[in-house]
Amino acid sequence: MLNLLWILLAGYGAGILLPLCLPRRPEAQSLTAGVPAIVATSAGVVLGLLGLTSSEPVTGSLASTIPLLTLAIRLDSVAAFFLFTISVVGLAASIYAIGYLRHLAGRASIATLGALFNAYLLAMTFVVLADNGVFFLLAWELMSLLSYFLVVTEHEKMEVRYAGLFYLIMTHIGTAFIVMAFLIFFQSTGSFSFETFRQPGQPLTEGMRNLVFLLVLIGFGTKAGIVPLHVWLPYAHPVAPSHVSAVMSGVMIKTAIYGLIRVYFDFFDGQFPWWWGFTVLFLGTISALLGVMYALMEHDLKRLLAFHSVENIGIILLGIGAGMIFQSYGLKELAALGLLAGIYHTINHALFKALLFLGAGSLLYATHTRNMEEYGGLLRRMPWTGFFFLIGAVSISALPPTNGFVSEWLVFQSLFLSFQIPTVFLKLMLPIAAAILALTGVLALACFAKAFGIAFLAQPRSAHARHAQEVPVPMRIAMGFLAAFCVALGIAPMVVVPLVDRVVAPLAGLSIERKVLALDGWALAPVNVEFSSLSTPMLALLLAALAMLGLGLAVALGGRLKARHYKTWGCGINLTPQMEYTATGFVQPIKRVFSTIYQPTVKLETEFLDESRYFAKRRRFEFHIEPIFEKYLYDPLVAFFATLAGRLKVIQAGSLHLYLTYIFITLIALLLLAV
């Protein structure tokens, strides 16, 4: 295993150095960055799988000259699972980049981009491997900074710089909270080693534990994009190059889930009051619902996908939150089930979200626009991209028999099994969360029906879409690879559940593989066979067999009449793309029904002909959604800090003498304190 780790490090190292040291043509640079990344991520995939199946965690450490910092790594099953996820998505993104970078040639340095991307993947790998608080924070900060540099690739655009700055500020606020949490641990243990965090000499007091819970929730929640800390996602994810967006949205936000699991279930060993779990569940529900709602109103494909990340983080937290609630009531099996559901959804979301972002990147590559209203008819022009995007859309809408369905089903089961909790309040709250999850599921379906339908079906809505062509082979391979994973993880839960169970078992304290799998693994029957069961392989088989029946019936009852092709009936006039339903029109009923949430402002100005008011000369239509969180939460905060800074300007006069006086006074004060 150590050899694999060296291959991984050497691969990323080569991927960072080679493109920078061998300056050649852009094509060669994208290969010198891409091939080492492919080698490194492949090593990561194997290493992750080995780590998942091995019984003992692998550890290693290197002392450093910096105090408190030990370069300690620990590959236990939790780290291995996230390493596997990062590497699979990283692998697809690296293959994709080989074709995609061509599109950026001339606008950005391919060599820098390739090197940064390798460094970014490496930093993320260390985030999950780190076994020391300072090392973890270093890797975390490196990951955040490198992703910032990748986000601002096209920094000539104002929009990109704004998004980058916003992201940079938000991620540092989050990091500050994590640092505080780690310092509390350090205060009581005197060490930054994760091992001492697990078994502190003197345990944290009740109040400190609660404080750490909140600090960690806010800190990692900012990176994960939990509502209301999600505001940076829809800015930063869309403007990054698409393979970077895929990694950011697919796996970087999952490192926050890793952090939450690590602290709550590993450091705190699953000992917490019920309201911790309820808080997580509540935030998960809100994130899931608001994420999908804002996604529906979005017509920039990449922003839409970014909002869906908020939704899916919410679904993951629903599973984990339910698990935490069960854990605090001592319902061990159910706690394991909730965790299993959340972690299963983590990898599923990584796969289909990366697939969809790569698909969005392909559309951007082919049409040079992210605006959905300018797509249309692309399925006929880009059949492969369209097919893979459809698989991604079906998976994220949780339709059987894909992977999204299996994990959402498991989340549903863990919420339903809440009737075993002794308090009536939670007994009612969890099914309501399930109902909201159902609403979220259908709204996601509507959203992706919109995204796929408007982008790929009907007639092209712009010249960009009319002239679109299928993307290069490496990009198609990357999407096909992820699409195959999405289907495989859906119809083969008997392979996935035992692996995820190895992550859950040490955290929840018991293995529930046997309790979840029934009928030799052909069906899932969580905890109680009678309560519920699901067999996606059987459903897939039934769907295939009955589709044959449908085809057979059509032939038997009607023969093989050849269909006639003719243009769509347009009530006597020729249909043009302007008459097609737009994305805005499609979601209008949803906007109206949920107007309490959206607070939309619609402005319609009509200019009439001078001769008659029956003929309009020009119409202007505007519509906005109220950005509630930005307006009522962030703007006042920013205003507060701006005023504060204005007041503090008095002591920041810019005079060197004054500053020297400050330093002198501080020194005296400190000396007095020391005495």
Place this chain on the structure above:
Amino acid sequence: MLHSLILMVAQTTVLLAISPFLVGVIRKVKARLQLRRGASVLQPYADLAKLFQKQPVISTATSWIFTATPYIVFTSLLTAGLLVPTFTSQTPMNFAGNIIALVYLLALGTFFLILAGLDAGSAFGGMGSSREAIVASLTEPAMILSIFAIALTNGSTNVSTIVHKTALLEGIVTDPSPHLMALAALFIVALAETGRVPVDNPATHLELTMIHEAMVLEYSGRYLALLEWSAGLKLAVFLSLIANVFAPWGIATTMTPAAMAIGLLVYVAKTAALAVLIGVIECMFAKLRLFRVTDLLGVAFILALLGLLFFYILRS
């Protein structure tokens, strides 16, 4: 194994055979209540046979989604139908999925229908798709909560297990109020999901009021036949669900031929009775405006939630 296979084939056949009949019954009841003689209840079979033999016309604007959709919808509904007991309480495919799987299988069909509505590029199709999206989003939470309220009584979310357990109890429910509320909620959901008045009108010819019919407006020939049959199947699935979950009397709980025969007869009678009820409702109520439908579905959701609340209160 062979036994299960035969049961599956029998169930598929029953579902396929009964769905046009149920549509026919509703039409007949409506006609009689409107003082018309109406077509025979067997007319939908003739319609299907005729449509299968017509040459389909496909729009040149469409992609493969358009031709694949009728098969996907038909398949997903039949698969969903295999998860719901019809004439026997022990469906062989019970293990393949519970109520959540059923709901999501229906959603699979809805997803592709919405896509197909957008594919031809006509505004009517888009309009239908857009409306279907909002109606579907409002029905599913109510449906899941209402089934959950019943599932709690029986300790199972698998429809067949619920029905089998209730049937063995001879239909005696200790506290009927959660069940009645869930029944009311599920009935409203069924009306909305199968595109019936007051949510949608399957007999309308006015594009501006259509939902389901607008989505399938561009279809013809065998594709339309499959979609019409699927609409009938959806009706059959929902009526079987309501009839057997809330009134499992007479359903075959054993595997003897006599029990099966009685089960089949009772099943046809029960679903036909529900179809008559739907026919009466269609005559008594006007179609609601699209934005009033939300109120109706909101009522369904609240009813299901109350059912759940009542269950916990009565228990404790």
